[in-house]
Amino acid sequence: MTEKSEFFNPELETMDREQIEKLQLERLKTTVEHCMHSAFYKQRFKEAGLEPGDIRSLDDIRKIPFTTKQDLRDTYPFGMASVPLSQCVRLHSSSGTTGNPTVILHTQKDLNEWANAVARCLWMVGCRPDDVFQNTSGYGMFTGGLGFQYGAERLGMLTVPAAAGNTRRQLKFFTDFGTTVVHAIPSYATRIYEVMQQEGIDPRRDTKLRTLVIGAEPHSEEQRRRIQDMLGVKAYNSFGMSEMCGPGVAFECKEQNGMHIWEDYYIVEIVDPKTLEPVPDGEIGELVLTTINREAMPLLRYRTRDLTRIIPGECPCGRHHKRIDRMKGRSDDMIVLRGVNIFPIQVEQVLMRYKELGSNYLITLKTDEVNDSMTVEVELAQSYTGGHDAQKALIKSITSRLHDEILITPLVMLLQPGSLAQSEGKAVRVKDLRSVFK
Numbered sequence: 001m002t003e004k005s006e007f008f009n010p011e012l013e014t015m016d017r018e019q020i021e022k023l024q025l026e027r028l029k030t031t032v033e034h035c036m037h038s039a040f041y042k043q044r045f046k047e048a049g050l051e052p053g054d055i056r057s058l059d060d061i062r063k064i065p066f067t068t069k070q071d072l073r074d075t076y077p078f079g080m081a082s083v084p085l086s087q088c089v090r091l092h093s094s095s096g097t098t099g100n101p102t103v104i105l106h107t108q109k110d111l112n113e114w115a116n117a118v119a120r121c122l123w124m125v126g127c128r129p130d131d132v133f134q135n136t137s138g139y140g141m142f143t144g145g146l147g148f149q150y151g152a153e154r155l156g157m158l159t160v161p162a163a164a165g166n167t168r169r170q171l172k173f174f175t176d177f178g179t180t181v182v183h184a185i186p187s188y189a190t191r192i193y194e195v196m197q198q199e200g201i202d203p204r205r206d207t208k209l210r211t212l213v214i215g216a217e218p219h220s221e222e223q224r225r226r227i228q229d230m231l232g233v234k235a236y237n238s239f240g241m242s243e244m245c246g247p248g249v250a251f252e253c254k255e256q257n258g259m260h261i262w263e264d265y266y267i268v269e270i271v272d273p274k275t276l277e278p279v280p281d282g283e284i285g286e287l288v289l290t291t292i293n294r295e296a297m298p299l300l301r302y303r304t305r306d307l308t309r310i311i312p313g314e315c316p317c318g319r320h321h322k323r324i325d326r327m328k329g330r331s332d333d334m335i336v337l338r339g340v341n342i343f344p345i346q347v348e349q350v351l352m353r354y355k356e357l358g359s360n361y362l363i364t365l366k367t368d369e370v371n372d373s374m375t376v377e378v379e380l381a382q383s384y385t386g387g388h389d390a391q392k393a394l395i396k397s398i399t400s401r402l403h404d405e406i407l408i409t410p411l412v413m414l415l416q417p418g419s420l421a422q423s424e425g426k427a428v429r430v431k432d433l434r435s436v437f438k
């Protein structure tokens, strides 16, 4: 049996399935009642001929219409609030590439609960008050900044709000402050290592780094292993999104086998993105989340567009909250090339198996004379010394393995380390230059 001290909130974390579902039903009913204060949901329920009293069991959730990102845009900025604005103390907004951005409102209670959720995640992977936590996320509207800040403070760690970029300064903080835990998006974690190499810093010898929290963007198991080996840390996957507060939705435990989704905060459904019908545990589909512990702006059956699956079976850690698998990607990120469906993560999985390669890559889609084509540019590892012939053989091998994985033969190009542009936020992995007029 896992020690009680391994849990931040033993009562909520170790509930059995029956207790979880009982609490979920209570909270779902309260949430649905509360949503009737939102003009949007009041109208939605009316249109669906639904009354809050119709929700009597957890299965009844399926009677409720889905909420989409478009709904958030249509009601921008405050149309979904379930409390008066005077009770809200913060908003976060994620910028939309098209149309209105989206806004999420929080009351003080929402912020407290969010901090509790993030603290619970960090505690789960071994963070304790004597740790020093450095956050390399952008602060401001991006929830990875303030979300981790308040969670780490709630746990009681000394926190370093270093914010994004300025990697040399980050390294100085690591060594000067004795940082033990870092939060970084995966593409930035590899950047940190590159700069360490340039500066002659050996993370095992010169820092106290022990735990890395990586999330906010899709990454493969291969990428995680690489990051762990490079930095000499354990790296834990963290999943969140602004619409659900931000970080703290689902997080890996020490087993590193799927992310526990906190079911006292969320009801999780996985649906077939086409039929919108539930898929059985173990099958991949779209993640749909209902917030059941939020005041300012609850969301019912929110279609996240993220593709994942429930990992069947029990986790040895003693938590019965369901586990979701590493994200396969977002349904809107799927590349359809010459009729073949490809997720960028499939390309990454292949590339990351080569120790000759670095961690940065870019997929470019173009329209050639007749066909659409894919180019995969990937940086060589800093330690790579192969000559012309070796590189030719390497390209051949990568091309053939990529073909096996994605059924398309891309043009593979090897680049010198540091050639690809680094973004401060989430990495841009795909450039689609295809002509829509063919």
Ligand code: AMP
Pocket (backbone or CB within 6 Å): 094, 143, 214, 215, 216, 217, 218, 219, 237, 238, 239, 240, 241, 242, 243, 246, 304, 306, 326, 327, 329, 330
């Ligand atoms: P944002 O609301 O800007 O923080 O973006 C949230 C989105 O980032 C999610 O819907 C996912 O597509 C992606 N995301 C967040 N965490 C992860 C993760 N651990 N793995 C893969 N994708 C993630």
Ligand code: ZN
Pocket (backbone or CB within 6 Å): 253, 254, 255, 260, 315, 316, 317, 318, 319
């Ligand atoms: Zn577990």
